[in-house]
Every structure is written in C-alpha cells, then in structure tokens.
Amino acid sequence: MSKKTKTKETKSHSYQAYIRWFWVLFLSGVTAVVMLFLLASWGVFGELPDYTILENPKTNLATEIISSDGKTLGKFYFNDNRTPVSFEELPKHLVDALIATEDARFYEHSGIDARGTLRALVYLGNKGGASTISQQLARQLFVGVRSKGLDKYTQKVKEWIISTKLERQYTKEEIIAMYFNIYDFGNNADGIRSAASIYFNKEPNELDIKESAMLVGMFKNSALYNPRDHKNPVGTRNRRNVVLDQMEKYGYISETLRDSLKAEDLGLRYTPQSHRDGIATYFRAYLDGFMKDWIRNNPKPDGEKYNLYGDGLKVYTTIDSRMQTYAEEAVQQHMPRLQAEFDHQNTPDRNPTAPFLELTQSEIDDLMNRGMRQSERWRVMKKAGKSDKEIIASFNEPTDMTIFSWKGEIDTIMKPMDSMRYYKKFLHPGLMSMDPLTGHVKAWVGGMNYRHFQYDHVYQGKRQVGSTFKPFVYATAIDQLHLSPCYKMPRSQITIEALKYGNPEPWTPKNSDGEYAGELTLEAALASSVNTVTARLMDKVGPQPVIDLVKKLGVESNIPAVPSIGLGTADLSVYEMVAAYATFANQGVYTKPVMVTHIEDKNGTILYQFTPESRDVISEETAYVTVKLMEGVTRGGSGTRLRTKGADAYRADYREIITGYPYQFTNPIAGKTGTTQNQSDGWFMGMVPNLVTGVWVGAQDRATHFKTITYGQGAAMALPIWALYMRSCMEDETLDVNTGEFPVPENLSIPVDCEAYVTEKAENAPTEVIPDELDF
Known part of the structure; x- marks a missing residue:
C-alpha cells in the first residue's frame, strides 16, 4: 500500500471518529437534558405542582368592598391586597x-x-x-x-x-x-x-x-x-x-x-389602601364585624369557614361613593372651623381647666385616670406583665409620637398623659344618610380620622339626643289626639307630678329663652323648641306610649318611662335616630337600615342576599303631619339658617362667623335641631322625600363643651355639616335627590295650612277641646 493511500485512510478514520464523537456528545447532551427534565418532573429537584394545582393556583385574594355605584371602597386583607x-x-x-x-x-x-x-x-x-x-x-x-x-x-x-x-x-x-x-x-x-x-x-x-x-x-x-x-x-x-x-x-x-x-x-x-386610610373607614370597620358574624354562621358547603382575608369575596354595599365623599368633605370643611372656635374659647387664660368645664381638679384627675386605665397602652402593657406602678410611670415619660391636628399630622415628643389630655379637647362628628324607602344607607361618617380615632359615632356612640326627640312626642299626640300643627297651646310653665311614673320629685321644665307668656301653635312650638309645650303634650299622652312608638321605629336602647324623656334625656345613636326619622319620610312605614345587598365568592356565586325588613308603625296621615311640623323648623325656627343668605365670611384662623350661613335652600326640608344640657351635644336631623340624614357633634367627654349656646347649639355644631353635604348632593344631578314636596296622603283630615285653619276656626265655633288625660 502506498504511503499516499495510507494517509487517506488515516484521514478517513479520523473524520469518522470525529463524527462518532460528535454524535456521542450530542446524544449525551440530549440525553442529559432529557434526564434533567425527567428528574425535575419527577420532583428530584423539588416538588412540582400537579394538574389540580395548575388548574387552581393558590393565591390569597382580598375581600373587596364595593359601593352601590360600582366603586371599590376598600378591601379586607392581611398581606395580599x-x-x-x-x-x-x-x-x-x-x-x-x-x-x-x-x-x-x-x-x-x-x-x-x-x-x-x-x-x-x-x-x-x-x-x-x-x-x-x-x-x-x-x-x-x-x-x-x-x-x-x-x-x-x-x-x-x-x-x-x-x-x-x-x-x-x-x-x-x-x-x-x-x-x-x-x-x-x-x-x-x-x-x-x-x-x-x-x-x-x-x-x-x-x-x-x-x-x-x-x-x-x-x-x-x-x-x-x-x-x-x-x-x-x-x-x-x-x-x-x-x-x-x-x-x-x-x-x-x-x-x-x-x-x-x-x-x-x-x-x-x-x-x-390600608384599613385606616381611604374612604368610608368607619363604615368598613363596622362591615368587618358584620362579615365576621356572617362567616361564623355561614360555612362553606364542605363545612370550612370562609377566609375574609384570602378567599376573594365581594361585598356589595349600599354606600354611594359620591355621597360618602360629599359627607366626608362636609365634615372636613366644618369641623376645623368649629374646633378653632372651641380652642379660641378654651385657652388656659380663658379657661384654667381647659378643655373641661364645670369640673374640679380632683374630678379632672379622676377622669384622666379612668381614661388611662381604659387606654390601649394600658391594655398592652398589662398583657406584657407590667405592674400598675410601671404602667402609670410610663404615662409620664416623654415619648416619640405622631398626633392628629386639623392642619396635618404632627411628629412630636409628648408624655402619653399629655397626649390624652390633648385628644380630650377635640369635638367629634357622626353622620349617617339613608334612603327612607329602601333602607339603603348611603353615607356613614363615624368620625373625622380613623387612624387616630377609631370609635364610631354612628353605630357605637350613644349620646343624649336633646330636642330631636320631640317629634316622637308630637307624633304620638297627633296619632292619639288627632291634633293639627295649627292647634294652639299655652307656653306657660307646667309641673308634672311624677310619682305615677316612679319619680319622687315633681318635674318643672324650663324654656331656654325664659319666655312663658301667651300661646303657640304646635308648629311654632316645635320650630322654637319650646319645652313647656312638649311637656304638656307628654302629660296628655304619657311616657309609655311615646316609648312604644320609638321602639316600633327601631330604637333598641333603653329609655326610662319618665316625662323628661320628651326633652331628649335618652342616649341614642345616630344610626337609631336616622332609622326612626326615616319612618316619617316613608309615610309611616319603618324600614330597617340596609348596609349590604349581597355577597359573592370569587367566582361570582351569590352567597348572601339581604331580605328587606319593614313594618307599618303609624298612619300616613300622622307621618305627614309630623313631617309638616318639622318643615316649620326650617321655615321659621332653629333650622332657618338653611334658607338665609349670609356672607360666606371666615376669620383668619378658620373660625366661622355664625351669622353668615350661605346655604340658601329653597326646597321643602323637614328637620329638627337638638342641643343637650350644657351644650355637650349638638344634633341636626334633616329630611327631603328620598333622603334622611342625621348629624351629631360633641366631644368624647361631656365635660368638654362650649360655654354658651352661641356655638354650642345643634344649629351651629351639626346643621352646617348637613347643609354642606346636602348642597353637594343636590348639585350632583347624577344622584337624583328629590327636592320636591313630601307626598300628601289621600283623604287628609288634619289641617296643615294654618292660615286657612285659623279662618275656618273663626267661622266655626266652639273652640277645639282635647281631653286632659288619656286612659293609657
């Protein structure tokens, strides 16, 4: 064999060897990759999800709170929003x-x-x-x-x-x-x-x-x-x-x-988006409790409980995001001005016991000590095993904190005891707005800042209602005695022997203006909130029928059967008051407030559908006459500020000049102001045909209040919030707030037009007489 042929054969064998090695390496690589994938699929490198997990990947889904107009109000979640x-x-x-x-x-x-x-x-x-x-x-x-x-x-x-x-x-x-x-x-x-x-x-x-x-x-x-x-x-x-x-x-x-x-x-x-920020925070806190109760009583088909924070539920509520926004804006507009005036009147020079009035130093010390023992700091430290002495000492040690102010949060160093006293000075609001026909709650403002004040003044808080209770007395008298708003009664003082009601002392109420001469129509008496006329009506009908009516109107709070309840001594919530007043606007039919219409799971399956609860309480006629009485409050009584034209003028430090209320409503409004003893609580309940709204304003402690009625009355404390809120609602054409007349019942027999009533009465003697006392 020649040398040349040998060289060719050697090259051929070398080429074939390269080819073989290439395929060996290639196939080995492919095999390695295949084995790598097989090993991975067999779980050698860690477990892989099976078919069912791929079908339903596990992710935590927040529960979404949805408004009646389709907006997200907030969510419930732990880690995954x-x-x-x-x-x-x-x-x-x-x-x-x-x-x-x-x-x-x-x-x-x-x-x-x-x-x-x-x-x-x-x-x-x-x-x-x-x-x-x-x-x-x-x-x-x-x-x-x-x-x-x-x-x-x-x-x-x-x-x-x-x-x-x-x-x-x-x-x-x-x-x-x-x-x-x-x-x-x-x-x-x-x-x-x-x-x-x-x-x-x-x-x-x-x-x-x-x-x-x-x-x-x-x-x-x-x-x-x-x-x-x-x-x-x-x-x-x-x-x-x-x-x-x-x-x-x-x-x-x-x-x-x-x-x-x-x-x-x-x-x-x-x-x-946190639990303490955003819109409708107080309502969402109420809803948290509502949902936990619902979950406790409504397990899944397999017996497991729903997870509020991970199952992706959808809670459809009655809250209207637009109206909720207007309500919160009204609070944000009025409360800083009112607070500025309160602070102006309660400087240490003007009031050495500020922010408290009419308390001795020992009473103030007792109040602060009770507050200390009821605080979150006390609860946490007690749970950690600290002694009372250690905890009390901590309240007097300066510490870093962020405190609330109407001009924004303030980072400061303050003793916890001083911060408690600082927070005692603040006036707080509560507002609820409801459709009287459906019972749907449209707005809920339980306070002014949930991050700093978690107490809900709509559902949790109960305070003396003052003169806002009087329409219940008038409604009872109208229902039983068939009285007209034009009927006149003396405004002179009256003493009610209260032994038959279980009180050892007789009761002699006084009028806030000190006037007792002459007569007043019921319409004028309610408009001016004359106590002696209400007391006379209470003496005619008795406390128990009034309580019976109020209970039928949805009030669950305890009310003692004594005549003084007619002037609003009972403690009730904004929630109860709005539901009760809504019965008058709904022609005598009580409808229980509704906050949740339905609940869905993450797949859209309906899990809960609300059932309306309503009942006839009073006749259409009685309801309408009571409404007409309350219209008089906004035409010629304490609510006339809603209709006056005044300068929208404010002092440099945002304190509102009370003489100027530029609201200028011209539509029918039924309402009632309420002011409690010593101006501790200010109320306004206002209604148009398809919306009833109640507002309360007051401090955490009743010893914190305005010294005089100028600013301490319901017309100054609460009414402006109602007016600002309603003005925004009425200007929003998408809301369709009814600004017309309240519906007149058929066959109305009680006169409500007082001018015509006086003429007819003069022509048809004798004078109307009502019995001195009913058999009840």
Missing part, C-alpha cells in the same frame, strides 16, 4: 407595554423562547435574559425567588417545565392576566388592580400609556423602581422611559408620541 381582573379589563397599551418589554415573541413560543435561550447561553446573559412571561409567571406562582449557585440552574429547568404546562393549560390572554394579577407592585399594591388604584386612583382600564409604562417598568424590580421611594427619585421615570422606547421599537407607538410621553412626569395620584 389582591383583586384579580380579566384580560378584557386590561387596556391594550398595558398589554403592549408588557410584551414589548418582557417578551417580544410571546405569541410565537409555547413557554420557552428558543432564540432568547440560545442568545442567553452564547452571551452568558450579558445581552438580556431568556425568561418568557410564562416562565416569570411560573416563578411567581410555584417556584419562588431566584436561587443562587447550582440551584439557579435546576430552578430554571423547573420554570421551563411549569411554563410549558401553563401554556397547555391556559390561553395566552389568561397567562397575561394572571401575570398582571400576581405581581407585587409594593405599597400594598398586589396585582394590577390595586396598583392602578394606589398609584393613580384609577381602574386598570382607565390607565393611559405613560401610566401603563410605569407599572410595566416596575416588573423589573418593584422595590428599586418604586415611585414612592425617595432614594431613587429619577429611577422610576427612567425605567418608564425604557418601556416607552421598547414600545416604539416594536411599533406599538410612534416616535413622536414616545418623545412627548417621555417628557411628562409620572402623574402619580397616590391613594394608599
């Missing part, structure tokens, strides 16, 4: 931004982007990673945070396996929706719906392009690119602009539009 949305609820530019930035070939692959993977391998990740949206979703749902070392590669394999399973299990659109719903955008913004609401106060479908780009930019690192993080002031904007560049690169937006959007700021409208 997540409410999922469907793909159809996502704007196109939000989806475009995601695909352009995170996975340009999303619609071309089946979970793994081969081209991107090869690029990542060749350049060792220096020219971008290869994770598809499906892989990132797999990591979020099932794999967890990125691992390091060898685990980083086994985790990547698990991501590949799960992402391909996700692609087989779900449509592309469902994967995108899940990706947006699962991501944590920071600041309690779990998922795109919470993020849109918290950062821009919008629903996802309302986001514009630059807002969508900012949120998509946060997918890279929501902690680093957090618009609320002052450590990286320009980073979030720069990252947003990168997303806009990607959108232009892939043809989703034009170059011109990109440039104009990059020049704009972020446009944040930061609206935190």
